[in-house]
Amino acid sequence: MSPSLAVERLKWSSLRAQVSAFAGLVLFGIALVWLYSFAIGLQWGFDDALNLSGLSAVSDHVGFLNFISGGVAGPTGRPVSLLAFIPDYQHWPNNPMGFVYGSLIWHGLNVALVFLVVFRLIPLSKTLKDVSPLSGALLVACIWGGLAVHASGILMPVQRMTHISAFFSLVCIALYLFWRGLPIDKAFHFRGVLLLFFSGTSFILSVYAKENGVVTVTYIALIELLLLSSSPRPVAKTWWKVLVYIALLAVPAAMLIMFQGSWMALFDDAPVYRRDFDHEQRLATQAVILWEYVRTIALPRVSSMGPYHDGHAIYGWGSILTWGAVLAWLVVIAISAVLAKKYRTGKVLLFSVLFFLAGHQIESSIILLELYFEHRNYMPALGGALLCVVVLFKLKKMLGSPIVPAVVLVAIMTLNLFSVQQVASIWGNPLAAAELWYREHPGSSRAVQMLAREYQKHGFLDAGVRVLDEFVEEGSEGRLDVAIQAVNLACYIESEETLEKRFEGLAVHIANLSNVSGISTSLGAFGNTVRRGQCVGISTPVYQRFLFELLESKRVANSKPILHHVYFELALTYEYTDQNDEYIHYMQESYRAYPSLTIAQKIAAELFQLRELDKAIAWLDEAIGYAPEGFQGSIWLRTLGSMRNALIDIKAATGG
Structure with missing residues (x-):
């Protein structure tokens, strides 16, 4: 075979391998x-x-x-x-x-x-x-x-x-x-x-x-x-x-x-207000979880896999x-x-x-x-x-x-x-998935909440309330998120007297609140039900008192995103009753707890509609001070600054 033919065959072989x-x-x-x-x-x-x-x-x-x-x-x-x-x-x-x-x-x-x-x-x-x-x-x-x-x-x-x-x-x-x-x-x-x-x-x-x-x-x-x-x-x-x-x-x-700067603070009592575990417990638990990951990678077990592992056992160094x-x-x-x-x-x-x-x-x-x-x-x-x-x-x-x-x-x-x-x-089968995931992870509040939502979607409201109540009764007293969802579903099937008693029981869960991370979703859904008048016996003022009780919880106060949601819910209740000053106040508190560009704009727009131009401009000056650093902050500054300049121009044009 000639050298040139050998080279051509080598090139063809390489090309064929690459195409393959x-x-x-x-x-x-x-x-x-x-x-x-x-x-x-x-x-x-x-x-x-x-x-x-x-x-x-x-x-x-x-x-x-x-x-x-x-x-x-x-x-x-x-x-x-x-x-x-x-x-x-x-x-x-x-x-x-x-x-x-x-x-x-x-x-x-x-x-x-x-x-x-x-x-x-x-x-x-x-x-x-x-x-x-x-x-x-x-x-x-x-x-x-x-x-x-x-x-x-x-x-x-x-x-x-x-x-x-x-x-x-x-x-x-x-x-x-x-x-x-x-x-x-x-x-x-x-x-x-x-x-x-x-x-x-x-x-x-x-x-x-x-x-x-x-x-x-x-x-x-x-x-x-x-x-x-x-x-x-x-x-x-x-x-x-x-x-x-x-x-x-x-x-x-x-x-x-x-x-x-706060090394010792990693091991004080503050973290326990944000999670069920502290930093030491998390590190100890991760040593075990890493082996669980290895097992799942090497030998996947379909029934145990899924999105809901929030009920995972917590280990300590003992x-x-x-x-x-x-x-x-x-x-x-x-x-x-x-x-x-x-x-x-x-x-x-x-x-x-x-x-x-x-x-x-x-x-x-x-x-x-x-x-x-x-x-x-x-x-x-x-x-x-x-x-x-x-x-x-x-x-x-x-x-x-x-x-x-x-x-x-x-x-x-x-x-x-x-x-x-x-x-x-x-x-692809959400109801079957919810039942499987809850069976495999009975300590997961997210799993039981998904199961209850699926039961509700299929018209099985009694079953949804039952599984939520069972979760709370079986050693999960501090799971306020689950208890709130149970009240929300019960609004559609229980009597006024039973609902009032169930709602009063939420105070126990606030006192023993163990994990605040799931409150935002269930709280928003429940708030909408109350504001639509679909929860007989639980009026907007009664719901407001419940939200104020939540604000007194140390766990809520130490979790800025949840504090943001509670203030936001309060704002919505005052908007529902046309109390504009209170609505704007709690929207601002919601922003201060956990800044959001959309909320900053919404507050300024509301003040503008009320013809409070000076307050709107002052608010934007304050909101700009909460802008994050980097690329995200530059967008905030440009957006809020543009809105502020527009309000100043309107004020000058109207002689306000």
Whole structure:
């Protein structure tokens, strides 16, 4: 065979392999869309309305700015994620499945990015030299993309934020790896600087999509330490190690600095007013939950998966289970470290373990977030997918045959994809899903509330009230959110005397209030029922007294978002009775408790309609002082400032 013919055949073979890989990704994406289509019929999740209701007003410029700058899901407001919801505005509020298909597009893009990252990483890493770049990248992408643990994140519309953040995190890593692949002498030439610039920009976008994107720097540090340690470095070895270790420790160091001013306050009594657990208990419980995540990733159990884990057991440092979990993590890390010194596969094992833990260093540490969400494993599970593929290639090499690795691969993919289909089918039948989730998580107030809503929707009001009452009676006395929903449903079926007695019993729950996070949803629904006159015997003044009792609770006072909702409900009751001064006062208190651009504008507009121009201008001056920092704050300042200037012009024109 002539040399030219051999070269042509090599090129054709390479092209055919690339086309095959691309086709494989496309077919895998189509399969995922089909599997998740079994969820048609699913309902909105518990945080969807809070974060997405502003979509109904994005058809104009003001509504658009209000939506992307009004995020309440995190400190940054997550404007990048909110921007990514805009194309789905036509699906709100009647088509949650439209949001799921949108999230699947982002998930598909992430699968493609995982392929690109691994495809670029393998040739750079001597640790991964036994893995074929093209087929290895394809397998990692498909194994990771098909994990059943991702299902709840995809099927909960608001959790697209996780996918958006992961998208920019993966773009950041991919661009970084392209930079690392440049010749050493060209690393800081124009092309190299451009790659670093766009990598850094992607990192920032990842953080503004969801704050957990900051752990991208840790991911890159782990890639450097364990997978690229033998690769040529763009700067002197000593300085490079310093930079890598700074990146490795950057996130935990930033967390310590953030808490430095009030470090001791982390362990005082204040946190107990916001959650059922304090910082120490959360850290102890997370040691156990991390193992539960590993089990769910490796061996998904469909019945136990879902969105409602708020009733998870809380552990302390006096628990044997806690110390057993901590010891198990230390043993796994130690064994992995020993194996990493001798074997390349051991180094990948250590990488996957540390990558998993790094991905949880914010959401599974002392910050008082909720205890358990499956979508938190979206990026952390990637290390395990890489390890799985490395082991498959190792088996093929050891056995000299691809049969056993192929059987293992088929088993892994079949288990996960079948589980995805089962999970999607459950979500597609909300009543069956509610019954299953409550049976599996009997301590979850969200699960019992969803079950009651489904019973109400199907006309089984008695059953809805019964399950709510049983939840309260079985050791959940402080769950005011559940008790309020029970009163709300009872308004439609119980007598005036029974309702009054039930309503009076809410005072007991206020005194023993254990978790305030669920009050806002049930309180809003109950308030609407009272204001419509559909709860006989519970008048608006009676409801107002109840709200004032809530304001006296230390738990409510220490939870700014809930305080915001209670003040907002008070404002609505005064609006209903045409008491404008009180309405504006409590709207302002609601804003001061938890600032919202929409509320600031609404108050100014109300004062304008009452011809109180001076008060409206003074209010906007005060409201501007609450504007957040950064991009979100700039929109607030521009919007409120423009409104203020318009009022000043009107005042000048009217001689007011």
